Amino acid sequence: MKTIYFDNNATTQVDPKVLEAMLPYFQESYGNPSSMHHKGGEVAAALREARKRLADLLGADPAEIIYTSCGTESDNTAMWSALRTQPDKRHLITSRVEHSAIINNAAFLKRLGYRITEVGVDREGLLDLEQLKTALTPDTALVTLLWANNETGVLFPIEEVGALCREKNIVFHTDAVQAVGKIPINLKNSPIDMLSLAGHKIHAPKGIGALYVRKGLKFSPFMIGGHQENGRRGGTENVPYIIGLGVAAKLALERLPEENTRVKGLRDRLEEGLLQIPYTMVNGNRTFRLPNTTNVSFEYIEGESILFHLSHAGICASSGSACTSGSLEPSHVLRAMGVPFTAAHGSIRLSLGVGNTEADVDEALKIFPAVVQKLRDLSPFWKDNGPVQESSLLSCEGNSCQICN
Numbered sequence: 001m002k003t004i005y006f007d008n009n010a011t012t013q014v015d016p017k018v019l020e021a022m023l024p025y026f027q028e029s030y031g032n033p034s035s036m037h038h039k040g041g042e043v044a045a046a047l048r049e050a051r052k053r054l055a056d057l058l059g060a061d062p063a064e065i066i067y068t069s070c071g072t073e074s075d076n077t078a079m080w081s082a083l084r085t086q087p088d089k090r091h092l093i094t095s096r097v098e099h100s101a102i103i104n105n106a107a108f109l110k111r112l113g114y115r116i117t118e119v120g121v122d123r124e125g126l127l128d129l130e131q132l133k134t135a136l137t138p139d140t141a142l143v144t145l146l147w148a149n150n151e152t153g154v155l156f157p158i159e160e161v162g163a164l165c166r167e168k169n170i171v172f173h174t175d176a177v178q179a180v181g182k183i184p185i186n187l188k189n190s191p192i193d194m195l196s197l198a199g200h201k202i203h204a205p206k207g208i209g210a211l212y213v214r215k216g217l218k219f220s221p222f223m224i225g226g227h228q229e230n231g232r233r234g235g236t237e238n239v240p241y242i243i244g245l246g247v248a249a250k251l252a253l254e255r256l257p258e259e260n261t262r263v264k265g266l267r268d269r270l271e272e273g274l275l276q277i278p279y280t281m282v283n284g285n286r287t288f289r290l291p292n293t294t295n296v297s298f299e300y301i302e303g304e305s306i307l308f309h310l311s312h313a314g315i316c317a318s319s320g321s322a323c324t325s326g327s328l329e330p331s332h333v334l335r336a337m338g339v340p341f342t343a344a345h346g347s348i349r350l351s352l353g354v355g356n357t358e359a360d361v362d363e364a365l366k367i368f369p370a371v372v373q374k375l376r377d378l379s380p381f382w383k384d385n386g387p388v389q390e391s392s393l394l395s396c397e398g399n400s401c402q403i404c405n
């Protein structure tokens, strides 16, 4: 069975060119870049080249890049740095639809006594800019927002929010893990203070990330140790992975036009095809969105059952809803958008990439209608080819979710 991989927002395949560039740094060029001898020197030179490549993808200066172990570490580093460098400020602003790397950290900070504002979104997942504006206070240490939502692909107006923060002298961080490599980013002269990215979302390996920190911004390290990364992140550099991320960044820059034409075209055709299935809708604004992502709800059925049947047919996708026993709640992102629960439960995310082909879309469009029909035939909400009217079951509250159970 052929695999059709539509889960590129979860992770991507390491590009063969990335792997090839990494391999010498495990065996031949094994020196520590901090060493004075030639084995260290050759590695230090390769790191400089890799750092330059990543900086070029962002329109940044190489000195503004700090390597981390992952996107999550970058997010945590940014948040803690903003708070530690401004100990008098006790307020933090984020949104209701962030990645868990931000949401759970914010919840932790709340328990420590910080005040957290989670700005809402509208029915299309677009940021409530007015709410954000009113939330900015002299006590605000940091505004941190996703650039592109990992579940829906919807974009936030990052440059605009950055400008607002700059005006009020508030530090601004963006989690751009999903945006990097999919939309053009140029940090030169931008009001963004810090930006997180992760290697494995752009065809580098899992376990490497980076944080952009604008030159001149006060910074406090998350990982305290040696003088690596100019004293901003202790720990011997993950040399092969940094080299890999450099090549991945170069490829991402070269492939940006393809992402926004060919990949976008495949996504659009897949989406249009899926919308032919009755009682199906797209979650999120369809214009202000990443070119590779679609979040689709098949009403009256359950996301995880859809994924199970798709996987059986070779299709890898991802669930927007996490309806697990004990927490019968659909995705926090779709709930924040006010997606009705019958639709939120049946939502799945399809995220394409440069590895996908027209044949993948053709094949998927053959598989989906049958899977959806089969599950609807089993659904208590569905009878005689339509939804059951006036159902008394339509609630996700109080452990009585009839879609999940």
Ligand SMILES: *Cc1c(COP(=O)(O)O)cnc(C)c1O
Binding pocket: 009, 010, 069, 070, 071, 072, 073, 099, 101, 146, 148, 149, 150, 175, 176, 177, 178, 198, 199, 200, 201, 207, 208, 209
């Ligand atoms: C994947 C992802 C992360 C986490 O990155 P890791 O490298 O897995 O820690 C953070 N934010 C967003 C938006 C992501 O998609």
